[in-house]
Amino acid sequence: MTADSQASANSGQWTIRKVLEWTTAHLKKHGSATPRLDAEVLLAHARQCHRIQLYTHYDEELTEEVRASMRDLVQRRARQEPVAYLVGEREFFSLSFSVNADVLIPRPDSETLIVEAISCLKPTPADDTASVASRSWRIVDLCTGSGCLAITLARQLPTAQLIATDLSDKALAVARQNLARHSLADRVELRQGSLLEPLENEPPFDLIVSNPPYIPTADIESLEEDVRRHEPRLALDGGADGMDLLRPLIAEGAKHLLPGGWMLLEFTSEQAPALMNYAQAQPDWSLVQVVKDLSQLPRVLKLQKRS
Numbered sequence: 536m537t538a539d540s541q542a543s544a545n546s547g548q549w550t551i552r553k554v555l556e557w558t559t560a561h562l563k564k565h566g567s568a569t570p571r572l573d574a575e576v577l578l579a580h581a582r583q584c585h586r587i588q589l590y591t592h593y594d595e596e597l598t599e600e601v602r603a604s605m606r607d608l609v610q611r612r613a614r615q616e617p618v619a620y621l622v623g624e625r626e627f628f629s630l631s632f633s634v635n636a637d638v639l640i641p642r643p644d645s646e647t648l649i650v651e652a653i654s655c656l657k658p659t660p661a662d663d664t665a666s667v668a669s670r671s672w673r674i675v676d677l678c679t680g681s682g683c684l685a686i687t688l689a690r691q692l693p694t695a696q697l698i699a700t701d702l703s704d705k706a707l708a709v710a711r712q713n714l715a716r717h718s719l720a721d722r723v724e725l726r727q728g729s730l731l732e733p734l735e736n737e738p739p740f741d742l743i744v745s746n747p748p749y750i751p752t753a754d755i756e757s758l759e760e761d762v763r764r765h766e767p768r769l770a771l772d773g774g775a776d777g778m779d780l781l782r783p784l785i786a787e788g789a790k791h792l793l794p795g796g797w798m799l800l801e802f803t804s805e806q807a808p809a810l811m812n813y814a815q816a817q818p819d820w821s822l823v824q825v826v827k828d829l830s831q832l833p834r835v836l837k838l839q840k841r842s
Contacts, residue, residue, distance in 0.1 A: 548596045551589050554578060558609055565613040566760070573618050574609075580622040581605040615761040627683040630690065633712045637705035638680040639770045645746050647828045647835050648799050649687050652744055655797040655837075656692065671696055673738070675791070677730060677745035677784070678702075680770060682710030682723070684744055689719045697723045700733045703769060730780060731787055739793045745784060746801040751777040777806060782813060785838070789819035794842040799835055807833035814838060 558574035567573050579586045581604040582597075597605070608621050619625040619640045624633050627641035628649055634640055656672055672695040676685035679699035689697055701707050707725050714720045726733040730747075734740075750771045755763060762771070773779050781800060788798045802810055807825050814823040814836060821841040828834035 549602055550594050550596050551578065552593045554597060554602075554605060555589065558605070561609060562612060566615070567612065573612055576618050576622060577608045577612060578605055581608060615764060617761045617765055620765060625681075628687045628691075630683075630687060630717065632681050632683050632686070633709060633716060634681050635709060636765055637703065637767060638709045639746075639766055641681060641683040644828045644830070644834055645684065645801060647826060648684060648744050648746065648801055649691065651799050651826055651835055651837060652688055652742055652797075653691055655742060655799070655839075670694060672742065673740045674698075674742045674744070675700070675734060675740050677743065678747045678770070678780070679710050679725070680706050680746070682713045682725075684746065685710075685723050686713055686717050686719055688744070689722050690717065695722070698726060698734070698737070699723055700726045700728055700730075702727070702729050703767070706767075706770070730783060731791060734791050737791070739796065740791055741793055741796050743784075743788055743792065743796075743798040745799070747773065747780040747784065749773040749777045749781060749802050749806065751775060776809070777803060778809065778813075781806070781810060781836075785810070785814050785817060785836070788838070789817070789840045792840045794840060796840045798838040798840075800838075801835055802833075804832040804834070810836050 555574050555578060558578070559570045562570035562573050575586050575589060579589060581601050611621055612618060617640055619634050620636055623635065624631050625641050628646050632641055672692055674688055674695050674697045676697060676699040679685055679701045682699055685697045685699035689695060699710060701710065704727055707727055710725055714723055748769065748771050750773055752772055752775055755768065755771055773781070781802060784800060792798065811823060811825060814820055819840055820838045822839035824837040825833045826835040826837050
C-alpha cells in the first residue's frame with residue numbers, strides 16, 4: 536500500500552475489504568501461491584484479531600497504526616518472507632506453535648508422523664486396554680526444531696514422557712518457548728546433540744520419530760524462494776542424495792528401542808525405493824513399510840524392531 540496506490544483508490548477510506556482486495560492482487564503479482572490467505576493472515580495479525588473478525592467488520596476503516604503495520608508486513612511478504620515468520624506462529628495438528636527463521640515451518644505433511652505414532656501405540660485386541668492406556672510411553676523426537684512433533688505427541692498421549700533433541704541451540708530455544716506455551720516442560724526434556732548421540736546411556740524407548748534434513752543438496756536451489764532464502768539450511772540439507780541423516784538412523788536406531796518398538800522417519804517421495812531397500816537390508820527390523828501422506832505421496836518410513 537504505497538502512497539500512490541492509496542491516492543488512486545476509489546475512496547479515501549482504507550477499509551478491511553479494500554485492504555484485503557488490494558493486498559491479494561499485490562501478493563499475487565509478486566508470486567504468492569495463496570495471496571488471499573496471506574492477505575487475511577497478515578491483516579488479522581496487524582489488527583490483532585481472529586481472521587473471522589475481518590469479515591464481521593468488513594467495512595470498518597483501518598487505523599493509521601494498523602495500516603502502517605500492514606504496509607511493512609506486505610512489503611516483506613512481497614520479498615518472499617514466509618507468512619509464518621512474519622506473524623511468528625504456525626498451526627500444526629490444531630495447535631499453535633511459535634516459529635522464527637531458526638526453525639523449519641511446520642507443515643501438514645508432517646502430521647502423518649503424528650497419526651502413525653498414535654496408531655503404533657494404540658492397543659491391539661490382544662492387549663489389556665486399561666494397562667496400555669495408563670502406560671508411560673517413552674518417546675524420542677530427533678531433529679525437533681520448533682518442537683511441534685514432541686509437543687503434539689505429548690498432548691495426544693498424556694501419559695507419555697518425551698526427549699526432544701536438536702543440533703541447533705537456536706532451534707532448541709524456540710522449542711523451549713513452545714514447551715512453555717503449552718505447559719509441557721515437565722514431560723518433554725530438550726537435549727542438544729546430533730541424531731542419536733544425546734540418547735547414549737538411556738534405557739530403550741517405545742518410539743522414535745524424526746523429521747530430519749532430507750533435501751538433496753543440489754535440489755535446495757530449486758526450492759520455492761521463500762523456503763530457499765529464509766528457512767534454515769541446516770534443517771533442509773540432507774547431503775548429496777538427501778539421506779545422510781536417514782541412513783544412520785535406520786542403521787542404528789533399533790539399538791535405542793525396546794523389542795517391538797517403532798521408528799518413524801519423514802522423507803521426500805523420490806527416496807522411497809532406496810530407503811526401503813536400505814532398511815530391508817538391516818537385520819534389526821521385522822517390519823519395513825512406507826506410509827503415504829494426505830496427498831497420497833510416500834512420506835513416512837515405518838520400522839518395527841524385532842521382538
